[in-house]
Amino acid sequence: MKLLHALLITTILTTGAAAYAAGDHAGGHTSNAPAATSMSHDAMGHGGERMEVMAAQNMVKLALEPAAPLQAGKTTQVTVKLNAVADGKPLTLDDLKEAHTKKLHLLVVDPTLTDYHHIHPVAGEKPGEYVFDFTPLKNDTYRVWADVIPVATDKQEYVQTDMGTPAKEKASIDKATSMMATVDGYTFTLALDGEPKAGSPVMGNVTVTKDGQPFTGLEPVMGAFAHVVGFTEDYNSVLHVHPMGKEPTNDAERGGPKLEFHIEPEKAGFVKLFTQVRIGGKDIFAPFGITVK
Known part of the structure; x- marks a missing residue:
C-alpha cells in the first residue's frame, strides 16, 4: 500500500473584473496579470524537494478566444494567448518551464464550483x-x-480570466458539507482530523475503494498518483495540493488507496475540493465540500 503525503499551497488571486478581448464576440476575455501569491518560498513539494517560488507580481498576460459562443454540451475550440506584460512578446513553449509534466496547465470552473x-x-x-x-x-x-512558470523569471504564476457569457440568473453555490463521492463506480472518502479553521493546520486524507475494497490501481497522472485542487466560495481563490512522498517512476507503477495531505486555509468560508486520479487511462474528478471556520 502506498501512502502519499501532500502539502497544501494556497494561492490567493485578487483581480478586478476581466476586460473583454478586443474584437472578440464569442465570450473571450483577457487578464492584465494582477499580483497574486501567498506561498512560502521554502514550501516543499514532490518528494520533499523545494517547491517553485511564486512570483510577487504576474509577468504573464492571458487572453481566451472561443471560436464560437460557449453552449452547454457543445464542444468549442478555444484559443489561449500568452504574452509578456512588459513588452507584449508572445510566450512560446520555449519560454515556459515544465511543472508536473506539462508547461501549461489551465484550471477551469463554473460559478457554481461544480x-x-x-x-x-x-x-x-x-x-x-x-x-x-x-x-x-x-x-x-x-x-x-x-498555471505557468516563465523561464525568464523562474517563478510560478497563476493568471486569471473568464470566458463565456454570464447566465441570466446568478449562479448559487451549494455549500453543503460533502465528505464522500462516488464516480464511475469508485468511492472517494474524505476524512479530516479536526475542524478546518482559517490559519490553523488540519490533516486530511482521501481513501479510494471499489465495491467496498481498498483500491490500489491508481495510475500516474502528471507525475503523481493524485492531485487535489480547491476553489473558495468567493470564486477568486485556488487551493492546490501537491502530493509528496515517492513519485511513480514509470507508467506501470500503481498507487492507492489513500492520499494524505496537510491543509492550512488562509480564510474562512466554503471550499470545494476536487481529487483528480487516473484509472484505466481515464481522469476521474471526485468532488468534496468543506467549510472553514
Whole structure:
C-alpha cells in the first residue's frame, strides 16, 4: 500500500473584473496579470524537494478566444494567448518551464464550483497561441487560471480570466458539507482530523475503494498518483495540493488507496475540493465540500 503525503499551497488571486478581448464576440476575455501569491518560498513539494517560488507580481498576460459562443454540451475550440506584460512578446513553449509534466496547465470552473476541468492546451499555429477543446456543462461564464512558470523569471504564476457569457440568473453555490463521492463506480472518502479553521493546520486524507475494497490501481497522472485542487466560495481563490512522498517512476507503477495531505486555509468560508486520479487511462474528478471556520 502506498501512502502519499501532500502539502497544501494556497494561492490567493485578487483581480478586478476581466476586460473583454478586443474584437472578440464569442465570450473571450483577457487578464492584465494582477499580483497574486501567498506561498512560502521554502514550501516543499514532490518528494520533499523545494517547491517553485511564486512570483510577487504576474509577468504573464492571458487572453481566451472561443471560436464560437460557449453552449452547454457543445464542444468549442478555444484559443489561449500568452504574452509578456512588459513588452507584449508572445510566450512560446520555449519560454515556459515544465511543472508536473506539462508547461501549461489551465484550471477551469463554473460559478457554481461544480464543473471543473484541468486542461493542457497544445501549441497553436502562431507563437504564443495554444488551443484546446472545451465542452461546458453550464450556460454561464467559466473562470480560468493559467498555471505557468516563465523561464525568464523562474517563478510560478497563476493568471486569471473568464470566458463565456454570464447566465441570466446568478449562479448559487451549494455549500453543503460533502465528505464522500462516488464516480464511475469508485468511492472517494474524505476524512479530516479536526475542524478546518482559517490559519490553523488540519490533516486530511482521501481513501479510494471499489465495491467496498481498498483500491490500489491508481495510475500516474502528471507525475503523481493524485492531485487535489480547491476553489473558495468567493470564486477568486485556488487551493492546490501537491502530493509528496515517492513519485511513480514509470507508467506501470500503481498507487492507492489513500492520499494524505496537510491543509492550512488562509480564510474562512466554503471550499470545494476536487481529487483528480487516473484509472484505466481515464481522469476521474471526485468532488468534496468543506467549510472553514
